[in-house]
Amino acid sequence: GAVVSQHPSWVICKSGTSVKIECRSLDFQATTMFWYRQFPKQSLMLMATSNEGSKATYEQGVEKDKFLINHASLTLSTLTVTSAHPEDSSFYICSARDPRLAGVGEQFFGPGTRLTVL
Amino acid sequence: SQQGEEDPQALSIQEGENATMNCSYKTSINNLQWYRQNSGRGLVHLILIRSNEREKHSGRLRVTLDTSKKSSSLLITASRAADTASYFCATQTQGAQKLVFGQGTRLTINP
Numbered sequence: 001g002a003v004v005s006q007h008p009s010w011v012i013c014k015s016g017t018s019v020k021i022e023c024r025s026l027d028f029q030a031t032t033m034f035w036y037r038q039f040p041k042q043s044l045m046l047m048a049t050s051n052e053g054s055k056a057t058y059e060q061g062v063e064k065d066k067f068l069i070n071h072a073s074l075t076l077s078t079l080t081v082t083s084a085h086p087e088d089s090s091f092y093i094c095s096a097r098d099p100r101l102a103g104v105g106e107q108f109f110g111p112g113t114r115l116t117v118l
Numbered sequence: 119s120q121q122g123e124e125d126p127q128a129l130s131i132q133e134g135e136n137a138t139m140n141c142s143y144k145t146s147i148n149n150l151q152w153y154r155q156n157s158g159r160g161l162v163h164l165i166l167i168r169s170n171e172r173e174k175h176s177g178r179l180r181v182t183l184d185t186s187k188k189s190s191s192l193l194i195t196a197s198r199a200a201d202t203a204s205y206f207c208a209t210q211t212q213g214a215q216k217l218v219f220g221q222g223t224r225l226t227i228n229p
Contacts, residue, residue: 004160032215043206044161044219093160097215105149105210107217109160 002028002098006110013084014118021079021113023094029074030096034107035067038091050077084117091115124207124220132228137194139223141207142187148212150183150190155204155222164192164205197227 003026013019023033031052036044048069049057056069066088068080077096081088091114095107124141131137141150149168153161167174167183167190174181180193194201204224208217 006160034216041224043221046216046218049216091158095161105151105215105217106163106166108163109153111160112158114158 002096002101002108004030004094004096004108004110006092006094006113008113009111010114010116012116012118015085016083018080018082019084019115021081021092021094021115023077023079023096023110025075025096025098025108028096028098028100030077031074031099033071033077033094033096035069035077035079036093036095038093038112040091044093047079052077081115084115086117089115089117124205124223126223127221128224128226130226130228131197133197133199135197137197137201137225137227139192139205139225141190141192141220143190143207143209143218143220144188145209145211147185147209148214149210150181151208151210151217152179152181152190152192153206153208153219155206157203161206194225197225199227199229201225202227 005024007022033050035047038044046059047062050069050071052071058064071077091112093112095109151166152164155161165176165181167181178195183190204222206222207220
């Protein structure tokens with residue numbers, strides 16, 4: 001099956017710094033990737049849809065200048081949390097659709113990145 | 119926005135028993151999917167049911183969909199300790215790629 005990886009799996013940073021999280025599709029090319037955040041014991045909230053070669057589509061209420069998304073290749077999307085604050089601490093998960101499964105809505109998820117901002 | 123509501127929010131049963139989780143949603147959908155998440159991990163796709171389907175099976179999983187009531191259920195039969203996880207339903211509308219997740223059910227299987 002399709003495999004999606006994330007790096008790093010966890011990161012601790014100081015308030016005010018920027019953190020980059022990578023999401024890679026390992027055995028398929030993903031024209032579309034998705035970024036979610038998840039608070040403890042809560043559901044996933046879609047932050048943005050990342051489109052290869054074009055601008056990301058952000059969900060309502062998500063600050064695009066704070067959460068920068070770059071989908072520069074068919075296997076890599078990055079999420080940069082700029083000027084991180086403690087309230088940005090969360091579990092960030094990416095997912096991707098395998099275009100070989102056209103018409104099927106299944107998404108393949110990365111293992112997640114736990115961000116802690118001190 | 120979170121479209122789905124799931125109940126119960128938490129379920130604890132004995133190993134070998136069946137577990138049933140329910141999901142309700144608000145808008146018309148193209149398909150509904152169920153995912154499992156082990157603590158602190160990513161999500162694993164379990165099963166997808168299309169809007170024109172009423173029931174689907176996969177191993178010990180049975181999913182039903184009632185579009186008139188905008189609800190779905192996930193049944194796990196003969197539960198095992200390894201089934202302990204959070205289970206989420208997610209809906210996809212026609213023409214959209216994104217998924218909208220429900221609040222999830224935390225399932226605990228006691229040995």
